[in-house]
Amino acid sequence: MGRPASARERLIVAIDTADPARAAALADSLAPACGLLKVGLELFDAVGPAAPATVSARAPVFLDLKLHDIPNTVAGAVGALLPLRPAMLTLHAAGGAAMIEAARHAAERAGAARPLLLAVTVLTSLDAAALAATGVSDPPAAQVLRLARLALSAGADGLVCSPREVAALRDALGAAPALVVPGIRPAGSATGDQARTATPAEAVAAGADWIVVGRPVTGAADPAAAAAAIVAGLP
Ligand SMILES: O=c1ccn([C@@H]2O[C@H](COP(=O)(O)O)[C@@H](O)[C@H]2O)c(=O)[nH]1
Secondary structure, X not given: OOOOOOHHHHEEEEOOOOOHHHHHHHHHHHHHHOOEEEEEHHHHHHHOOHHHHHHHOOOOEEEEEEEOOOHHHHHXXXXXXXXXXXXXXXXXXXXXXXXXXXXXXXXHHHHHHOOEEEEEOOOOOOOHHHHHHOOOOOOHHHHHHHHHHHHHHOOOOEEEOOHXXXXXXXXXXXXXXXXXXXXXXXXXXXXXXXOOXXXXXXXXXXXXOEEEEOHHHHOOOOHHHHHHHHHHOOO
16 A cells, blocks of 8 residues: 555544444544554454454455464465455564564455555554563663564565654665554554653654554543544644
8 A cells, every 4th residue: 555645544543342333433443544544462362253254345455363373374374364455464573584574475466455564563552671571681772673674674665663763764764664563652542561662743844654543542531632633643
């Protein structure tokens, strides 16, 4: 899929719920206010392939399943997901180059309709201390860049990173990789479990192609109005 052509198209709303009726209601109200709707592990595990099918009737689907397994298994999973026609699909960069190459090879079977393959670098919920506890003593920014180079060399179309790394990735990698950025918090909204955050406007000004927002929209009294307010504030 091409890069967003408007502020509205930059917004991806994460529909994180295990309740299919709530997912359908959110999709109905939010589809006109954003570019894509994100189906993640919570909804997919609860509802299965019906989840992206329900949502894709309303908007293009970002299927955020963060695949991470041996290359043969991930290639099989990508092949099994292609009939759902996601516009974007995630896998963990930490799965390694062979896993990403296998995923890309499998995705190409969809031809021009293949999803953008996005490599998740360092989860936005990890701060430096939490990353160090996994055995990575470099700061998050260094690990993000290392994984970004590996993933792009192996065939990923883009990256999932926090807004804190966007400017450095653009400096190092240029305009080519698609940068999809969660960890977005409008001023005054609760951070929750996110550690590396910035506002929607800061993320886009730094070079994000798409921003991913979940709870600040879906937890609002009027989710469509919350989404519209975010879009209105983008540069
Ligand atoms: O590093 C990552 C990768 C994915 N996510 C996903 O984005 C949304 C964020 O939701 P909020 O409610 O706005 O925190 C969620 O679906 C995550 O699974 C991420 O946050 N960080």
